[in-house]
Amino acid sequence: MVAGEASGDTLGSELIISLKKRFPHARFVGIGGPKMLAQGMESWYPMERLSVMGLFEVLKVLPGLVKLRKELIQRLLDLKPDVFIGVDAPDFNFRVEAAMKAAQIPAIHYVGPSVWAWREKRLLKIKRWVDGVLVLFPFELPFYEKYGIPAKFVGHPLANQVPEPPNRKAARQALKLPENALITGLLPGSRSSEINLLIDVYIQAAKILHQMYPTMQFVIPCVNDKAKQCIQQSLETYGQGLKVRLLDQQAQLAMEASDQLIVTSGTATLEAALMKRPLVLAIKLHPITHWIMRRLATTKWIGLPNVLARKTIVPEFIQEDASPQQIALGLAKLISDQTLRDAQLTEFDAQYHQLKQNASELAADAILEWAELRPS
Structure with missing residues (x-):
């Protein structure tokens, strides 16, 4: 799993809890923040390195991010996880997901990128990169259906936490x-x-x-x-x-x-x-x-x-x-x-x-289906 900022850390930690119900002995590795670490995740790099906003701002740290992502991909390919879940951070995670899918490791993206706001044509590439997308808002589903991408509306976990x-x-x-x-x-x-x-x-x-x-x-x-x-x-x-x-x-x-x-x-x-x-x-x-x-x-x-x-x-x-x-x-x-x-x-x-849906539970069910995993 890879999360890139505080909101992704929250989503990721709730998802880990739901997945651990199904797989009590599962191991979670990648990049996460304090909430994911509290659930037992092994974060290989500090999440703060991914927490950059804006196109211009990213340019200043791009070489370091590219190097980090290359190292991360190789470590994941060596490990051969049962599934990879990118939590938001689309500019970083989609490249990782593409590498996983190419290696026949199920790749799932949690939090559909804002294709409803700009660059809808990204979905043509996203279809090649992922095995499924978990979306937080009901108005997003038609965009993914239009391009034939497996997608599931899970609601927003924040509605359950508030x-x-x-x-x-x-x-x-x-x-x-x-x-x-x-x-x-x-x-x-x-x-x-x-x-x-x-x-x-x-x-x-x-x-x-x-x-x-x-x-x-x-x-x-x-x-x-x-x-x-x-x-x-x-x-x-x-x-x-x-x-x-x-x-x-x-x-x-x-x-x-x-x-x-x-x-x-x-x-x-x-x-x-x-x-x-x-x-x-x-x-x-x-x-x-x-x-x-x-x-x-x-x-x-x-x-x-x-x-x-x-x-x-x-x-x-x-x-x-x-x-x-x-x-x-x-x-x-x-x-x-x-x-x-x-x-x-x-x-x-x-x-x-x-x-207010049971977001993390619905997300975990979809991940099991798309990655063809069976609860232990």
């Missing part, structure tokens, strides 16, 4: 946050490239919000020590006077404890929606990355809640629109306008029930 209903009071008690304070969660991403581009903007937006709401406090989950140092530096520069609590990971608990959120795009926006917390999306990419993606995009939205709803329910602030002023004013509207707030929450509740 408490129903979320308990703001208990989350605040767990984090030792004041029960009746107005708290905003800031989630600037899990990748270093995201955090470096966004954290100053997020802290400056928090400063404006604090001027509008003097009692407002903030909570920021930090994916690792490097991220925490970066965030602390930004707070020293731009966050004087703010009440900010930095957490070691605990992103879901931070969301649950918050009244509203500012979130980078990606899985975090979906997690926030499933947690039924009002939010705005704010993201900056390298200018070249943004230019390329904008030209290739086939959907008008970045945030998953908007893609699922097929309309804008979460305000999206992208590139130059992701200014501290616009982000702060966008969130302030959600705080003051109950109609806007309720519209988001109604849609989020519908998405929660749509995506």
Whole structure:
């Protein structure tokens, strides 16, 4: 198994649990994060080496990634595993999956790439590279059926992990946050490239919000020590006077404890929606990355809640629109306008029930079928 970032680590760990029910003595190797390691996986390389976002950003580390992937493929070919599962990280994993399939090792990709958003023609190659794709959203299946690729909608594991209903009071008690304070969660991403581009903007937006709401406090989950140092530096520069609590990971608990959120795009926006917390999306990419993606995009939205709803329910602030002023004013509207707030929450509740399948169990069943494995 190979996962490339925090969300993939979560998916991978849940899948390992389900596969171990069927194969109690199975061995899991490859690349994973702390959650996968906690389930007994042997990670041959640090997952952080794969956690790079954006086309331009990848170019700077591409030689190292190519070397790592070559070594990984050879180690896997020498080991001859019963099945290879790439968890997201499509640009890295599809090449590995192609090498496995060529060696007659079943290759399965967990989390279909965003072919519904851009570059649908990738499916022509994906058909040659994989034996099956596990998709998280129901609207994805027709794309794979169109190209004759085995695919299964498994729902999203996050919908099973999110408490129903979320308990703001208990989350605040767990984090030792004041029960009746107005708290905003800031989630600037899990990748270093995201955090470096966004954290100053997020802290400056928090400063404006604090001027509008003097009692407002903030909570920021930090994916690792490097991220925490970066965030602390930004707070020293731009966050004087703010009440900010930095957490070691605990992103879901931070969301649950918050009244509203500012979130980078990606899985975090979906997690926030499933947690039924009002939010705005704010993201900056390298200018070249943004230019390329904008030209290739086939959907008008970045945030998953908007893609699922097929309309804008979460305000999206992208590139130059992701200014501290616009982000702060966008969130302030959600705080003051109950109609806007309720519209988001109604849609989020519908998405929660749509995506709440037994994802990891369904994924494990599909893997057994496609890889022709029999439970022990």
